Every structure is written in C-alpha cells, then in structure tokens.
Amino acid sequence: MENHQPIFELDSFSFSFDKHDEPSVNNVSCKLYAEEVTLLLGASGSGKSTLTLCLNGLYPEAVEGFTSGDLLYKGRNISSYPKGVINQEIGIVFQDPESQFCMVRVEDELAFVLENLSIPRCQMKQRIEHVLDIVGLSQYMKHNIHHLSGGQKQKVALASILLMDPQYLILDEPTANLDPISSLEFIETIIKIQKQQRFGLLVIEHEIDDWEPYAHRLVALNKKGEILLDSTPKEGFQNHLHKLTKNRIRVPKRYENRKMPSRPSSEKESTEVIVNLKDIQFNYKNKQILNELSFSIKKGDFCAIVGENGAGKSTLLQLIAKLIKPVSGSIDFLNTPLSNWHENELYKNMGYVFQNPEHQFINQTVYDEVCFGIKLSGYSTEETERMVHHLLTDFDLLSDKWKNPFSLSGGQKRRLSVATMLHSKPDLLLFDEPTFGQDAYTTSQFMRKVMHLNDKGATIVFVTHDMDLVDSYCNNVLVMQQGKIVYDGTPKALWRKTDLLERARLRIPYRLRLINEEMTI
Numbered sequence: 001m002e003n004h005q006p007i008f009e010l011d012s013f014s015f016s017f018d019k020h021d022e023p024s025v026n027n028v029s030c031k032l033y034a035e036e037v038t039l040l041l042g043a044s045g046s047g048k049s050t051l052t053l054c055l056n057g058l059y060p061e062a063v064e065g066f067t068s069g070d071l072l073y074k075g076r077n078i079s080s081y082p083k084g085v086i087n088q089e090i091g092i093v094f095q096d097p098e099s100q101f102c103m104v105r106v107e108d109e110l111a112f113v114l115e116n117l118s119i120p121r122c123q124m125k126q127r128i129e130h131v132l133d134i135v136g137l138s139q140y141m142k143h144n145i146h147h148l149s150g151g152q153k154q155k156v157a158l159a160s161i162l163l164m165d166p167q168y169l170i171l172d173e174p175t176a177n178l179d180p181i182s183s184l185e186f187i188e189t190i191i192k193i194q195k196q197q198r199f200g201l202l203v204i205e206h207e208i209d210d211w212e213p214y215a216h217r218l219v220a221l222n223k224k225g226e227i228l229l230d231s232t233p234k235e236g237f238q239n240h241l242h243k244l245t246k247n248r249i250r251v252p253k254r255y256e257n258r259k260m261p262s263r264p265s266s267e268k269e270s271t272e273v274i275v276n277l278k279d280i281q282f283n284y285k286n287k288q289i290l291n292e293l294s295f296s297i298k299k300g301d302f303c304a305i306v307g308e309n310g311a312g313k314s315t316l317l318q319l320i321a322k323l324i325k326p327v328s329g330s331i332d333f334l335n336t337p338l339s340n341w342h343e344n345e346l347y348k349n350m351g352y353v354f355q356n357p358e359h360q361f362i363n364q365t366v367y368d369e370v371c372f373g374i375k376l377s378g379y380s381t382e383e384t385e386r387m388v389h390h391l392l393t394d395f396d397l398l399s400d401k402w403k404n405p406f407s408l409s410g411g412q413k414r415r416l417s418v419a420t421m422l423h424s425k426p427d428l429l430l431f432d433e434p435t436f437g438q439d440a441y442t443t444s445q446f447m448r449k450v451m452h453l454n455d456k457g458a459t460i461v462f463v464t465h466d467m468d469l470v471d472s473y474c475n476n477v478l479v480m481q482q483g484k485i486v487y488d489g490t491p492k493a494l495w496r497k498t499d500l501l502e503r504a505r506l507r508i509p510y511r512l513r514l515i516n517e518e519m520t521i
C-alpha cells in the first residue's frame with residue numbers, strides 16, 4: 001500500500017500545550033495511508049490522543065498550542081484547509097464520547113450531523129435507522145443520550161461519525177466501555193465498513209488482541225511522545241516485543257509471557273455479610289431499570305459485577321453507594337440500613353470511584369485532588385505529604401502533580417480518580433470500570449494495590465468488562481442482565497456456563513480461549 005500517496009505525512013512534527021513544556025508529540029515523522037488499518041500504541045500519557053487531535057485539525061487552535069515541523073493532509077499543510085472540509089473528511093470518535101454530543105436525543109444528534117452535511121430531510125430517517133442498526137442501538141433512537149449507559153454513548157458517537165462517510169477515521173479507545181461481545185462485534189463491523197468504504201483507519205487501544213488480525217501497521221510512541229516503532233504488526237510483535245513492553249505497551253496476549261496472578265477461591269470463606277440488598281426495584285422515570293434484586297456481598301470478597309452494556313451495573317453500584325435511592329426494597333451496609341447512615345460516616349467506611357473520572361474532580365491540581373481526602377481524614381502535614389507522594393508514584397502521576405486534573409490524558413484522569421480513594425482504609429471500595437484506558441503497567445499496579453487492600457480486609461466490588469481480571473483476581477462474580485442478577489458465584493463455575501455467557505454478552509478469559517484453541521488444533 002505504500003506506493004500510494006500518503007493521506008497524512010508528518011515530518012519532524014511536534015506539538016506542545018505550553019511554550020515552556022516538553023512537547024507532548026515529539027519530533028514525529030511518519031506516513032499514514034488510505035485503506036490502511038493502523039494501530040497507534042503507547043503508554044498512558046504518551047501523546048496518542050494529542051497526536052490524533054492534531055491529525056483532525058482541532059489542535060493547535062482549540063487549545064492555543066504550539067507546533068513545529070510539518071503535518072500534511074493529502075499533500076497540503078493541514079492548516080491550509082477550511083475547517084469544514086477537515087471535520088467532514090477526517091472523522092474522530094473521542095475517548096470521552098460525552099464531549100462530542102451537541103443535542104439531547106439520539107435521533108436529534110444524528111439529524112444534526114446530517115443537517116450539517118446538507119442532507120435532505122426526506123433521506124434522514126432512513127440513514128439514521130441504518131447507522132443505528134449497524135451499532136446495535138435501533139431501539140434507542142428516541143432516547144435521551146445523557147440517560148444512556150457508558151457503552152451505549154460510545155455507540156452513538158460512532159454512529160454520528162459513520163454518517164459522515166469519512167475518508168479517514170480515527171477511533172480513540174472505541175471499545176474501552178463496551179461489553180466483551182459488543183466489543184468484538186464492533187471491531188468486526190468497523191472492519192467490514194472500512195473494507196467496503198475503503199477509508200483509512202487509525203485505532204488507539206490498549207487491548208489490541210481483537211484488532212491485531214486486521215491491522216496493516218503499528219505505530220508506537222514512547223513516554224516522551226517520540227516514535228518508538230513503525231512497522232507491520234508481525235514484525236513489531238515478533239521482533240520488538242521487549243522494546244514495546246519496556247515502554248509499558250500492551251502487546252497481544254499470544255505474544256505475551258505474562259503470568260496473571262491466580263487466587264484460589266478457597267482463600268475466601270467469610271460468611272459475614274457487608275452489604276445486603278433485598279427486593280430492590282429502581283426506575284428512571286417510568287422505566288424499570290432494576291427489578292426484584294436480592295443478593296449479599298460477603299466481608300473480604302473481591303467481587304466483580306459484569307454484564308452487557310446497559311444491564312444496570314453502574315446503577316447498582318450507585319445504589320450501594322447511596323448516590324441514588326431505590327423505589328422499593330432495602331439495602332443494609334454493615335448491618336445498618338443505608339438510610340440510617342449519615343453521609344460523613346458512610347463515606348469514611350465506603351469509597352466510590354465513578355465511571356467518568358471527571359465527575360469526581362473538585363480541585364485545581366492533581367496534588368490537591370489527592371491531598372483533599374487525606375487532609376479531611378485528619379492526618380498530619382508530614383503524613384499527608386508522604387502519603388500523597390506514595391500515591392502519585394504508584395499511580396505514575398508524580399510528574400503531573402501540578403497539572404489541572406482536567407488537562408490530564410484519559411488514562412491519567414482515571415488513575416487520579418482511583419488514587420484519591422486509596423489513601424484511607426474503608427471497609428468497602430466500589431469501583432466503576434477502574435482499569436479502562438490503562439496500559440499494562442498501570443493496570444497491574446492498580447490491581448496490586450487493590451489486592452493489597454483486600455488482603456488487609458477491605459471488601460472490593462468493581463464493575464468491569466475485563467474477564468481476564470475477573471478470572472485472575474475475583475473470588476466472586478455477579479452477572480447482570482436486563483436489571484437482574486442472573487449469576488452469583490465463582491468465576492471458575494461461570495466460565496462453564498456457555499449459554500449464560502452468551503446471553504449476558506460475555507466471553508471466557510484469554511487463558512481458557514487459548515486452551516480451547518489448542519484442543520481444536
């Protein structure tokens with residue numbers, strides 16, 4: 001494919017947010033071609049999102065940033081194109097899809113895109129229905145976007161970009177919030193459309209197993225935002241594995257030599273209940289979200305909540321954290337009804353990390369954000385300093401400590417939101433997708449830290465789409481489907497329930513997929 005004219009040509013291209021800062025994209029020279037599928041890899045904070053925002057012409061203007069070197073689109077400096085042309089030809093689905101929406105309802109958002117493209121009204125309905133069918137959201141056409149689950153929002157963002165018929169499509173962690181089957185279907189769908197419409201595709205993703213078979217190229221960045229590798233995937237993963245993993249880049253598991261920890265479930269035999277839910281019903285307006293939900297979590301459990309997008313996982317977590325109230329039923333925490341807990345006391349005993357980290361930030365700097373909870377807990381200045389330093393080091397945020405939390409990369413924001421919860425030793429820690437958007441190193445650091453807290457007695461409950469984490473760390477797993485718990489037991493027994501897994505849109509972990517593959521050879 002390299003004999004074609006490149007669609008993008010970067011020559012010693014650099015970008016920085018501030019004149020005095022080190023560039024976030026650093027002296028990058030590479031070419032990207034139409035019809036090619038390229039994986040853009042790099043540790044969290046290595047400049048991947050920033051580079052793609054330069055490619056679609058949003059940066060430097062949008063942030064008053066500074067560039068040097070050349071960035072050509074179809075042979076011409078990108079800044080010489082009218083904005084409308086670039087926006088239409090180069091589609092981008094942002095890491096945080098919420099930042100992308102202009103309208104309230106799904107249908108209106110998509111119609112707005114078509115209006116901007118001057119598509120006649122009579123054609124709109126058909127095109128909107130078609131694109132919603134592609135992303136599997138047909139029944140959500142009339143819904144309020146802000147009332148959709150994280151994964152559903154990501155699908156709306158993709159639908160709106162597909163409507164534009166882009167010549168080049170950039171996807172920034174498109175499957176991070178999707179359930180395992182939706183993720184696989186999404187990749188297959190995108191590749192099918194890419195082959196039909198023959199656009200170039202650039203994908204940023206930390207979990208690349210399912211993309212790898214379709215990729216023609218990989219471009220990897222190091223922590224300084226420089227090109228680390230530019231090769232075919234085969235060449236890169238076979239011959240430069242060490243270089244990639246040393247730079248904290250996740251490689252496909254079949255190339256990896258990583259041993260995931262395996263915690264025998266017999267380690268956990270507590271019978272003492274920490275959270276008990278009985279006959280819970282929860283509605284948003286007239287729509288029933290959770291129904292007749294009864295279960296308990298045992299003290300010391302390391303428990304995952306899994307299930308398809310929109311099943312009600314985040315809603316359940318928010319109920320336990322007393323952020324929302326059930327219509328009927330009761331929730332007890334440490335043998336006391338949640339309604340009797342005073343907020344101050346409750347949150348000394350319970351930590352909660354939101355699905356969207358930005359919902360949590362209240363301070364101007366990373367340092368203050370981490371300090372805030374520690375100071376409230378009454379630690380001395382020296383102790384506070386020491387604890388902040390440890391947390392920032394463990395979460396790879398030390399060099400970002402004076403940054404505004406909102407200016408961090410997606411993965412850094414996620415780590416900060418988690419770090420702010422880990423200073424105290426609450427009885428219960430609730431995490432909503434704590435590891436999404438993390439590279440190999442930061443995921444294992446986080447899990448190690450949480451495992452340590454669990455060993456010291458904290459009960460852990462986390463929502464995740466990562467079955468390998470469930471397999472390696474959890475003694476218990478709850479599977480949700482359409483507002484109900486359809487499984488409550490060990491991960492090991494769950495992996496044998498093929499029908500249930502399929503209905504709940506889950507996949508078995510990689511370890512077992514590998515065994516199954518070997519058995520069929």
Ligand SMILES: Nc1ncnc2c1ncn2[C@@H]1O[C@H](COP(=O)(O)OP(=O)(O)OP(=O)(O)O)[C@@H](O)[C@H]1O
Pocket residue numbers: 146147148149150151152177179284285289307308309310311312313314315316
């Ligand atoms: N504020 C809201 N108003 C109305 N409906 C809502 C609201 N928030 C969520 N919902 C709906 O409740 C259902 C459950 O959403 P929830 O976020 O709990 O799902 P989830 O299992 O966490 O999904 P995901 O894996 O995609 O994050 C979804 O159908 C969603 O559309």
Ligand SMILES: Nc1ncnc2c1ncn2[C@@H]1O[C@H](COP(=O)(O)OP(=O)(O)OP(=O)(O)O)[C@@H](O)[C@H]1O
Pocket residue numbers: 017024042043044045046047048049050051063095400403406407408409410411412437
């Ligand atoms: N608006 C901003 N202002 C200042 N610095 C920023 C801004 N956005 C990003 N940065 C910094 O630029 C660097 C690169 O960020 P970027 O979002 O491009 O990383 P990334 O490789 O996409 O990371 P992740 O995998 O965590 O999403 C980070 O150090 C980040 O803190």
